[in-house]
Amino acid sequence: MFRAQLRRALQRVPGKQRFGIYRFLPFFFVLGGTMEWIMIKVRVGQETFYDVYRRKASERQYQRRLEDISETNLHKLIKISMKSWP
Numbered sequence: 001m002f003r004a005q006l007r008r009a010l011q012r013v014p015g016k017q018r019f020g021i022y023r024f025l026p027f028f029f030v031l032g033g034t035m036e037w038i039m040i041k042v043r044v045g046q047e048t049f050y051d052v053y054r055r056k057a058s059e060r061q062y063q064r065r066l067e068d069i070s071e072t073n074l075h076k077l078i079k080i081s082m083k084s085w086p
Contacts, residue, residue: 015023039049
């Protein structure tokens with residue numbers, strides 16, 4: 001029942017002969033723009049999607065720097081210990 005109703009609704013979208021399946025592109029373009037607007041403008045609590053994205057990116061960058069520093073210090077310690085090795 002639902003499948004038949006959905007099929008009928010999709011058949012009513014104009015442009016089937018000329019554009020085929022691509023006649024739905026404007027709908028998805030508007031849907032994507034709406035989702036982007038929501039991610040930029042709508043706040044959940046105190047943050048938007050992009051606030052969270054920037055914070056997580058910053059945390060990942062900080063973590064990489066810590067790993068690079070600890071790796072560099074480890075190499076220095078190995079060099080020092082190798083010099084004192086008999």
